[in-house]
Amino acid sequence: MLPRRTALDIVNIHASCVAAGSRGILILGASGQGKSDLALRLIDRGARLVADDRCDIWFDRGRLWCRPPAKLAGKMEVRGIGIVDQPFVAPVPLALAVRLSERPERMPPANQSETVAGHALPALLLAGFEASAPIKVLMALDRLGMAS
Numbered sequence: 001m002l003p004r005r006t007a008l009d010i011v012n013i014h015a016s017c018v019a020a021g022s023r024g025i026l027i028l029g030a031s032g033q034g035k036s037d038l039a040l041r042l043i044d045r046g047a048r049l050v051a052d053d054r055c056d057i058w059f060d061r062g063r064l065w066c067r068p069p070a071k072l073a074g075k076m077e078v079r080g081i082g083i084v085d086q087p088f089v090a091p092v093p094l095a096l097a098v099r100l101s102e103r104p105e106r107m108p109p110a111n112q113s114e115t116v117a118g119h120a121l122p123a124l125l126l127a128g129f130e131a132s133a134p135i136k137v138l139m140a141l142d143r144l145g146m147a148s
Contacts, residue, residue, distance in 0.1 A: 009058045009060075010056045010057065010058045011056075011057045011058065011117040012054055012055070012056050012057075012069060013028075013054070013055050013057055013116070013117075014031075014053065014054060015027055015028050015035065015051075015053075015054075015055045016035040016036055016038075016039040016051060016052045016053060016055070017039075017049075017050035017051045017052075017055050017066045017068075017092070017094075018039050018042045018043060018047040018048060018049055018050055019047060019048045019049075019050050019089050019092045020042065020046070020047045020137075020138060020141055022092065022093070023092070023093065023094075023095035023096070023141060024050055024065075024066045024092035024093060024094040024095060024096075025042065025047070025094075025095065025096050025097075025098060025137060025141070026055065026057075026066060026094050026096070026097045026098065026114075026116065026121065027039055027098045027100065027128075028097060028098065028099045028100065028114065029099065029100030029101075029128060030100075033100040033101075033102075033128055034100055034128030034129045034133075035052075035053075035100065035128065036052055036053065036076060036077050036078065036079070037079070037128060037129065038098070038100070038128045038133055038134065038137070039052060039076070040076070040078060041133065041134040042134045042137060042138075043086070044134075045134050045135075045138065048087065048088065048089045049074070049076055049086045049087065049088040049089070050066055050067065050068065050088060050089060050090050050091075050092050051066060051067065051068035051069070051072065051073075051088070051090070052068070052072065052075065052076040052077060052086075053072065053077060054068070054069050054072055055067075055068065055069075056068065056069055057094070057116060057117045058117065059117060059118070059119050063093045063094065064093070064094040064116055064117060064119055064121055065091045065092065065093055065094065066090070066091060066092055066094050067090035067091040067092075068088060068090055073088060073090070074086055074087065074088045094116070094121055095121075095122070095141060095144065096121065096122050096123070096124060096137070096140055096141055096144065097113075097114035097116060097121045097122070097123040097124070098123070098124050098125075098126065098128075098137055098140075099114055099123055099124070099125045099126075100126065100127070100128040101125050101126065101127060102127060103127070105125065108125060112124065112125065122140075122144055124136065124137065124140045
């Protein structure tokens with residue numbers, strides 16, 4: 001059991017998060033870039049929802065953690081359908097940040113990272129609406145040795 005966090009410890013960011021096994025995947029990008037869509041496709045491949053649209057992030061015991069804000073727990077926006085109830089899991093330790101981009105580099109530099117709540121997190125830059133996006137995310141976790 002994690003200690004109870006205070007509001008001063010938590011950073012609330014615009015992002016979505018799913019858990020693949022016991023590892024959190026934080027999905028970052030501008031509105032309309034496909035954060036919820038990618039999360040939904042990862043859920044279809046066996047991941048579980050952590051948070052959609054807003055994420056509470058904090059650093060504890062040497063790692064970043066994520067949970068949904070209480071009012072949004074178990075809620076997910078599915079474009080064309082609306083807000084749906086979805087089983088969720090929280091909190092989860094974050095293993096990977098996925099930054100959505102319209103045109104990611106074909107051959108990105110090794111060991112990319114994203115600064116989240118003041119701490120580095122391994123990162124992947126990809127186009128969220130590509131059919132292969134969920135597979136690429138899971139491959140990145142595997143490559144990091146963090147798939148579970």
